[in-house]
Amino acid sequence: MSTTIAKTETTEFVNEIEAIYEQPVTYKLRASSTWVTKPNKERTIFESLATIDLADKKNYTVQPKNPNPPPIHSIWLERFWFFYTVSPPLIIHALWYYIVPENNYFHTWHPLFAFLFYSVAFFLIITRIADHCHYYMKYYGTFDEHNRPRDYVPDKLVTRLVMSVLIYILARTGGGLLLGGYDRNSPPSLGHTISWFFPIKIGVWLIVLDFFFYSYHRMTHTIPFLWKIHSLHHCTKHPTVLQSILAGDIQELIEIFLIPLATSFVLPLTVHEFWIAQCVLIYMEAGGHSGIRAYWPHIILYEVLQPFGMEICIEDHDLHHRYGKSGMNYGKQTRVFDRIFGTISERIECLQK
Numbered sequence: 090m091s092t093t094i095a096k097t098e099t100t101e102f103v104n105e106i107e108a109i110y111e112q113p114v115t116y117k118l119r120a121s122s123t124w125v126t127k128p129n130k131e132r133t134i135f136e137s138l139a140t141i142d143l144a145d146k147k148n149y150t151v152q153p154k155n156p157n158p159p160p161i162h163s164i165w166l167e168r169f170w171f172f173y174t175v176s177p178p179l180i181i182h183a184l185w186y187y188i189v190p191e192n193n194y195f196h197t198w199h200p201l202f203a204f205l206f207y208s209v210a211f212f213l214i215i216t217r218i219a220d221h222c223h224y225y226m227k228y229y230g231t232f233d234e235h236n237r238p239r240d241y242v243p244d245k246l247v248t249r250l251v252m253s254v255l256i257y258i259l260a261r262t263g264g265g266l267l268l269g270g271y272d273r274n275s276p277p278s279l280g281h282t283i284s285w286f287f288p289i290k291i292g293v294w295l296i297v298l299d300f301f302f303y304s305y306h307r308m309t310h311t312i313p314f315l316w317k318i319h320s321l322h323h324c325t326k327h328p329t330v331l332q333s334i335l336a337g338d339i340q341e342l343i344e345i346f347l348i349p350l351a352t353s354f355v356l357p358l359t360v361h362e363f364w365i366a367q368c369v370l371i372y373m374e375a376g377g378h379s380g381i382r383a384y385w386p387h388i389i390l391y392e393v394l395q396p397f398g399m400e401i402c403i404e405d406h407d408l409h410h411r412y413g414k415s416g417m418n419y420g421k422q423t424r425v426f427d428r429i430f431g432t433i434s435e436r437i438e439c440l441q442k
């Protein structure tokens with residue numbers, strides 16, 4: 090597998106992190122990824138954690154061209170999977186609240202305990218999402234796999250990726266508790282910390298967030314200073330699931346803190362709505378970077394946006410990475426603003442007949 094591919098294709102690639110900033114990554118060249126071939130006991134703690142991102146070996150080798158168009162993946166199957174995966178922490182919290190007597194000190198959760206509980210839960214959900222994507226990457230294959238397979242995380246970026254994921258988990262969980270105004274005395278259940286209309290509320294929130302994200306993301310591709318910040322995320326043409334979180338420090342600050350903060354000023358969510366919304370975000374981010382070769386649209390916004398050709402699917406962000414700096418498909422939750430502002434690109438494999 091991989092050692093040969095990784096080594097032969099890296100001969101011209103300057104294998105330093107600075108080079109990733111200063112030199113455009115070309116379609117064929119790939120950074121060195123020797124960590125994937127190391128025996129487990131020789132891996133650093135960061136390399137061991139980065140194995141969460143490893144898909145099947147098949148996805149890292151060129152495949153024969155698939156003559157069939159990508160299948161349409163069942164959105165209802167995904168909705169069921171998502172509910173089944175994301176709801177246990179909410180159910181545990183609610184059961185705890187209603188079962189432990191009110192006069193018991195532990196009836197409600199201290200904010201610090203809630204932070205730890207939801208951080209661990211978020212980590213476990215991210216690993217479940219990664220496994221889920223890996224299963225379908227193997228089952229359906231990946232886009233453009235007949236030309237070029239997926240990229241391993243480069244050696245130089247393993248530590249940064251793992252740190253980015255950990256910061257992402259802690260910041261998004263803590264930010265959700267703060268922005269949602271966590272109140273330990275509010276019953277953690279439907280009608281209290283979760284509106285009965287939460288899918289609509291979260292759907293609107295995601296569209297507002299996508300407006301802020303689109304604006305920021307398009308600027309990063311057109312303003313040289315911002316491209317320097319964003320180019321780290323574009324060090325791969327064919328990313329994998331966790332590489333969705335790979336970013337430079339400033340980009341992390343903007344994406345993890347400022348964009349959800351701005352969105353929450355426009356439409357505040359409660360603490361548990363925020364939890365669901367951030368799970369949708371990471372689920373869509375992971376899918377968008379998995380390259381799964383299927384028509385796989387947004388689990389909340391599909392029916393609303395599809396009649397207008399504004400629904401997003403996995404191929405859209407996959408193409409964004411192939412375009413690199415030249416851009417197109419800047420939205421990550423919708424194609425609303427790409428459609429309005431003329432930055433939408435035609436799908437390739439999903440248009441196959």
Ligand SMILES: [Zn+2]
Nearest residue numbers: 306319323409
């Ligand atoms: Zn970009």
Ligand SMILES: [Zn+2]
Nearest residue numbers: 322333378406
């Ligand atoms: Zn990306």
